[in-house]
Amino acid sequence: MVEAVGYVRKFGKNGIDRPGQIRKIKAFAAAKGLEVRQIFQETDGSLGVELEARSAGEKLLKSVTPGDAILVTSLDRLFVDVSDALKTIRELIDLEIEILPIDMGINVATPPSLLILQAARTAELERHSLRIRRGKSARRTTGSFGGGKAPFGYDNADGRLVENPKQQSMIRKAIELHRRKKMSYRAIANWLNQRPGIYVSHVTVGRWIRAANPA
Incomplete structure (x- = not known):
């Protein structure tokens, strides 16, 4: 049986119900015959922060091994924007790790899916991240850090x-x-x-x- 790990996080001003996401992940895994090894929950502020710079996101990436599947209710729970999605997915393809967004129902960590993702999801993810990126751009002009956990180094x-x-x-x-x-x-x-x-x-x-x- 293929092993899977789940990832959930708050989203929006009031936050999305994490247990609701967890139930969806467990139900999807059961339907696909996947064994969920662990579900990582992002409990601190993660708005505008790339996956590997988040507390639970970093632990998720460290825990996965070749052949694993990452389950998430939608890609915008996992990634902050298209750039974050594409660079991480490319790396996970090299490691033979699947990403299964429940709302899409397919593994997006494949070369063909990268093309589909880039074309079909760019507008949605960019609209969501536009306000965040504008804020980061304004802070970069003053040399300030946009928030979140400082990268290693x-x-x-x-x-x-x-x-x-x-x-x-x-x-x-x-x-x-x-x-x-x-x-x-x-x-x-x-x-x-x-x-x-x-x-x-x-x-x-x-x-x-x-x-x-x-x-």
Whole structure:
């Protein structure tokens, strides 16, 4: 039986009923013959924050393994905008992890589905995120941080992102381990997570390495 993990989060000014989302996820899994291993619940503010930068989102990405399926009631519960969706889905395709939005009923973590997603869902997701992106754009002009959890390697210093020297050193070491010792993203994430207070997903590690070695 294919194992699955679920993800739910609040949405909108008053928040959507998370138990309602959980019931839908469990019912969908039962209908598809999937075994739900865990459901991650985003309980803090996540509006405008990309999946890997959210508390439960980061744990979700760290927990999934090849062959898993991610269940969510709709893509806008999982991603903040099209950019967030496309880059994460591309990474999960490489890891052979499915994403099953219940309102769509199909796995969108496939190359053909990426094209469909980009064409069919762009308008809906962009309308939802327009206000958020305008706010972020205004804050970027002043050099301020848009909120949420600061990405690994940085600290939030009174609304501004500043480099964390210790974490930046770890990122450089992670890139070097992959380059010289050919360590996998997951092995590098496990190595980093042995340190107290460090919690990094293999998806995040992959993003560092691709940024350091652009095609």
